[in-house]
Amino acid sequence: MVGGVHGSVTSKPAERLYTLDTLRGIAALSVVFWHWQHFFYVGDCPAGFEVSRQPFFATLAPLYQYGGLAVQLFFSISGFVFFWLFAQGVASGRIGLRNFAVDRFSRLYPLHLLTLGGVAALQWVYSASHSSYFVYPFNDAYHALLNLLLAPAWGLEKGWSFNAPVWSVSVEVLLYALFFVICLAGRWRWPLAALACAAGLMLYPGSYKVGSGLLCFFIGGLAYGVMCQLRRWFGSGLTLLACCIVALGAWAAQIGYYDALNAYLVMCLCFPATVAALAAAGLHWPGLLRSTGWVGDISYSSYLLHFPLQIVFALVLDRLVFSREIFYQPWLMLSFFVVLIPMSLACHRWVERPAQRFLRNSRLAKARQPGVHTAA
Incomplete structure (x- = not known):
């Protein structure tokens, strides 16, 4: 996942694509709905869980059934944004490895470290009053080290551990490193990105974490390249029309599967086409x-x-001797979001942004050159 979507296309001045910002935020909240099932786990397995009884299921059924794919959408957005903001700068030498690495570290690590410590403490409290950890079982020293190194999804893990959603961030670290190397190849970055997509296809679904990351990140980058070329050839308006037609056609084809979801179609066409269409709209209507x-x-x-x-909600309601059945109640889900959203706003303002400023202005980073965008 990345931060604010800022940058420029071709020679235009820096703009912010609120369309992609909004899409990324919706994707993050989709994962929360997907993970609502956690409240019905005993240990690392669901117990007596009825999917259709979850709050607002009739309206939000796709999020409960397929919300996990929002992570792959994150990868597509990241690929599009990184090829937009950084590819040319890396290729030309304006963005060096040190500043690029500090930007990524400052964006990802402070909040990861904070939540890793919080989950470790909360899991200790939870295990003291229950027969297991809450959902994710591998909360030992070995997996703590993997998490400290942001490597819990590199194939070295024995299973899910600590704040397990960070697996996608772990994969993105690998993707950033490969992206930087590929961009050093200059104009050859596009065929190399296509090869990375092919590698992802071969790895998926056997190694679905890294496989889907490779596929979706670099196909998002290719979508950026295609959109830019269309803008050069046909201008902003026709590019927007073409991207919308492709995106709508892709989703129409997916709907043709009715109750089945074709993950390959979604990842290879629906997601990158949607990201390109929303980016084209944001550029056409700033x-x-x-x-x-x-x-x-x-x-x-x-x-x-x-x-x-x-974990906090589970601990509190267990202590109040409520059955986990209470998590089927819509009012409790609304209460959860009433807490989560202000917490996230406060964390973004008073933890993420100050930590980024501090690290990006520290001795870790060299003096920045004008025109190097670092807000992703």
């Missing part, structure tokens, strides 16, 4: 969805905070 851009600002904090908050 400021579009400005009022909802804040949802994207809190996407990283809401993504990392929702699991520790779930």
Whole structure:
């Protein structure tokens, strides 16, 4: 996951794509709905869980059934944004490895470290009054080290551990490193990105974490390249029309599967086409969805905070001797979001942003050159 979507296309001045900010925020909240099932786990397995009884199921059924794919949407957005903001700068040498690494570290690590410590403490409290940990079982020293190194999804793990949603961030670290190397190849970055997509296809679904990350990140980057070329050839309006037609056609094809979801179609066409269409709309109408851009600002904090908050809710309601059946109640879900969203806003303002400023202005980073965008 990335931060605010700022940057420029071709020679235009820096703009913010509120359309992609909003999409990323919606994706983060989709994962929260997908993880609502956690409240019905005993240990690492659901017990007596009835999917259709979850709050607002009739309206939100797709989020409960397929919300996990929002992570792959994150990867597509990240790929699109990184090829937009950084590819040319890396290729030309304007963005060096040190500053790029500090930017990524400052964006991802402070909140990861905070939530890792919080989940470790909460799991200790939870295990003291229950026969198991809450959902994710591998909360030992070995997996703590993997998490400290942001490596809990590199294939070294024995299973899910600590604040497990951070697996996607762990994969993104690998993707950032590969992205930087590929961009050093200059104009050859596009065929190399296509090869990375092919590698992802071969790895998925056997190694679905890294496989889906490779596929979706670099296909998002390719979608950016295609959109830019269309803008050069046909201008902003026709590019927007073409991207919308492709996106709508892709989703129409998916709907043709009715009750089945074709993950390959969604990841290879629906997601990148949707990201390109929304980006084209944001470029054609600057400021579009400005009022909802804040949802994207809190996407990283809401993504990392929702699991520790779930442990808190489970602990409190267990202590009050409520059955887990209470989590089928709509009012309790609304209460959860009433807590999560202000927490995420506060965390973004008073933890994420100050930590980024401090690290990016520290001795870790060299003096920045004008024109190097670091807000992703």
